[in-house]
Amino acid sequence: MTEILLADDDIELCSMLQTYLAGEGFTVTAIHDGETAQTEALKDHYDLLVLDIMLPKLNGLDVLKNLRQQCQKPVLILSARGDDIDSIVGLELGADDYLSKPCNPRVLAARIRAILRRAESVSNIEQIEVIKVDDVELHTQSRRVYLRSQLIELTATEFTVLEILMRNAGQIVNKNTLSVDALDRKLTRYDRSLDMHISNIRKKLCFANNDGIKTIRNVGYLYVR
């Protein structure tokens, strides 16, 4: 059974979501403030954290920032609809995806599944185990990335994005394809999620702006060999 930690200050909403997601096959533990979220999220038995940004005591973004310093557990951000800045900051801080509130619970369940699929530690596809481009080594089975033999911490989504780009190193990967393959959804206009993930990967792999992963305007990305 997949265990989800749901941090939202709306107690009634939480209890209803608990019931709904239980029907979808998830065990949900609901908490209602940022401090509890901070301590609970570090516990290993949770597979995913659904994090509301407007939380009492400690802001959801701060919870995420502190969490990312210690682990790469999948996080889905719930931002208030229209607060684009919040979702961008959330992605920048290493969230795997975001949803605007109020959201359709069916969509929420689908997004959770998509993130969990990426986070599945064992890849089902029979592929070469290690992809190596220059200094970067990507181990598909263990889902680990090494830069000059040093382990780099990536979130599940970042790993998936990097994996797709490295498999196609030297070729342009269409933005829409990348969105479908890595995020399990079609690219919508002004959706900055992919850009944010790419920018996080660049930072973590110490790539200069257009070095390593190149942005091809209006088309997609290119991992330079």
Added chain:
Amino acid sequence: MIISGIAIAWYTEKLSEDEIPPLLKQHHQIFQQQSREAELTLKQSGVAGLLQWKADTQNTHAIARLYIVDEHGMELSHQPLPPDIQRFINSEFNIHFNTPFDSSKDSVLGFRVVAPDNIRYYLVTTFNRPHPLLFLLTPQRIIIGIVVSGLICFALARYLSSPIQRLRQTAMQLSQGNLDARTSATARNRNDEIGELAKDFNFMAERLQAMVNSQKHLMRDISHELRSPLARIQVALELARTKETTLIESELHRIESELEKLNTLIDELLTFVRMETDKDNIEWIPINVKELLEHIVDDTLFENCQSPQYNQIKIHCAEDIEVAGNPRLLHRALENVIRNACFYTPIGSTVAVTCTSNNDNIMLSIEDEGPGVPEDMLEKIFEPFVRVSKSREKQSGGYGIGLAITKRAIEIHGGHIHAANKASLTGMTVNVSLPANRG
């Protein structure tokens, strides 16, 4: 005015100190001339001649009040002496009797005429002395007066009107929505009524700003608060769906679609409010107008106009036109206009989107062939929740904020928007101008 009056008075005072006023001087000269003539006549033709001269002079020069008085103070032609002359003779004549007499006092002038036999006669005349203030009115002084008072009035007018002019500009800024507009410190520090007005104006602007801001916060808070129950209803709806629903599926579907509408409305409201509060944090990048328009048209056609007989949207735009702006905001702004045009234009007709540019501006026009809008509503359609007619709005599925968002977004980009009915054909044109991107 007072200062200029004093200046002129001082100047004339100074002049009159060292000279006889010119008019009096003129009379004096003329009369002196006449007395010489009289003396000459007296020498040549005696008293009879003098009387004749007097009659001639009175006729030719039309001098009514010319008198010749002998040593005893008697008028030669036995004319009665008017009181002022009499007074003059009584005072002056006694003093100057037997002494050379050549004096002028008040408006009476007297000259001594000596006959060859040494008998003295006195020629006395009066004239109407002009009013003392009339002495001010020489052309020279009038010009000086006009120039001096003009300069002073100009300075005074500037002193009074320039702060009012600035106050007016500030008031204009305020009315155009710049709630930060305040009067300058120089105007506020004046110790007169204008200074008071400037202070009151600022007080008013502050109150206005506080009120508008609290209104905005209220609207934002309400919208935020509305979303919580909405989120709960949405989950409750999905929970209801997991149960036995065959009987109520259509109702559930209806609830869902109404929920979506409520959601959209709140979303639009928040966008509108947030544009005001977050306008300083908007991200600006160069945007290719043609690309933007194509995206909007793609979306509009995809969502609204899928049937083949539906209207067309034609774009006329050069490849290289760019504006600096926020793509999401501008997309939304133009999308609202194009969707509107697409909605009102009759099926099978064309919506034309044209973009031209010059050095400073980019002009966009969106033309439909729909019924247009009553003239008095052309301005108002850009205000929130203003409906042209109830039936129209209901069909469009809009909430009446779309064009208000458009207007604000365009204004935030430094542009203008206005709507006009087409002169000849039916239909409406919406014109948008935006400042060109200068890199």
